[in-house]
Amino acid sequence: MxxxxxxxxxxxxxxxxxxxxxxxxxxxxxxxxxxxxxxxxxxxxxxxxxxxxxxxxxxxxxxxxxxxxxxxxxxxxxxxxxxxxxxxxxxxxxxxxxxxxxxxxxxxxxxxxxxKDVTYVNISPAPSTVKLNKAFGFKLFSHGQFAFLPALNPVKGSWRVLEARADLFEMAMLSEAERYMLLEHAALGCLSLICIRDGAAFPLVLMRRRIVHHFIPSCQVVYCRSLSDLAECAGAVGRYLLRRGILLCAVDANEPVAGLVGHYFAKKGVKYFKGPKPPSLGDLTFTELVVFGP
Structure with missing residues (x-):
């Protein structure tokens, strides 16, 4: 060291x-x-x-x-x-x-x-700093990325997918913290969505990206409550994204995500944490990806 x-x-x-x-x-x-x-x-x-x-x-x-x-x-x-x-x-x-x-x-x-009360995260460790991360007590919380095609998921039930706005009536279905998070990320250029079915609302934040030499449009999941919630609303979100020319999405994962159609890439986009509470998979809110941009 x-x-x-x-x-x-x-x-x-x-x-x-x-x-x-x-x-x-x-x-x-x-x-x-x-x-x-x-x-x-x-x-x-x-x-x-x-x-x-x-x-x-x-x-x-x-x-x-x-x-x-x-x-x-x-x-x-x-x-x-x-x-x-x-x-x-x-x-x-x-x-x-x-x-x-x-x-x-x-x-x-x-x-x-x-x-000691702060949880520290490193979401883009350079290969040369991995040993240093471990020396300071950082541990992996995301071992890879799951790339998926949400439009291939079936749409179960009647869904509505809405872009978050301060004056949107459906925002009241979310907690104050989630409303704040959606609006702040929309202001930072993310796609902040509310997915609604049977009176239940699921917040979702996506960051538009281009991959493969900046040619293919895609989205990185910045926030979902859980990977199971993501799988639940994926079909409706996939059709929403298709109308905007986006077919592919990616989310942090430690294994293939049940209910999503795609491929798991181990050791891709690994992420580390140190502290009392690791971030949940699918939560990159207010990180460098959002604030600085991809």
Whole structure:
């Protein structure tokens, strides 16, 4: 593991400030050269509009030498309201450290991981960081991806599929937390849906993506209450998506999903967590995928 001792006198590890943005973007561009400056500027701007959570870092952690940013770890904190009380989740993202300073890179992770009541997730681990994830106590919660063709599912019963809007009467069928989640994700460019049958409402959030050299339109499941609920409404959603030219969807899974027509890809899109409560499969809400974009 990298050095965890004291930093040199002219190197500091601290929360990112807004006046760091240019340096942060420069550092991220060095670490992720295929991502444009506009991409990272948009990512930070979107992060700035998310609600702050307690006194936790709003953007993440910077490693700086004599005021120049030489390392970055972005962190997206979200407070969730549940029946068992509030929980805080943090998506660790976009770890970039200049070569000379990589011996001190773990300082940034250690600084973030101080809160024992927070569940930390890494949804896009680089192969080179898997050992580091495990060294810090992260565990797998999603072992792969299930790609499915929802239009091939039968439609059982009479379904309605509606796009979520603040003035939609059917929004009252959902909890306050689910209404907030649907509207926030719609504002971030997701397809936020309410699937209704026999007086019951199922919330669903999809992120439009293009795969196979950005040619084939598809959707990633960002939120469903459960994989069984997803299978239940898949047929109706599939027909809704077909009218928009989308045939293929994908969802995090640990095995083939019962009731869905598709193929399971083991070790594809694996995801890690550390903390008191792993996210459920099919829950990527307020992560980098949504806030930063694919």
């Amino acid at each position: 990298a050095v965890l001792g004291a930093l040199p006198a002219d190197v500091e590890c601290r929360p990112i400030r807004e006046d760091d943005w240019e340096g942060v973007i420069d550092c991220l561009r060095r670490g992720f050269p295929t991502r444009s400056r506009d991409y990272w500027a948009r990512a930070l701007a979107r992060q700035s509009r998310r609600p702050a959570v307690d006194d936790l870092p709003r953007y993440g952690i910077a490693l700086a030498k004599a005021g120049q940013v030489v390392g970055v770890l972005l962190s997206l904190y979200t407070r969730y309201q549940g029946e068992g009380g509030d929980e805080i989740r943090c998506n660790l993202s976009s770890w970039s450290v200049d070569t000379e300073f990589r011996p001190y890179a773990t300082k940034m992770i250690a600084m973030v991981l101080k809160r």
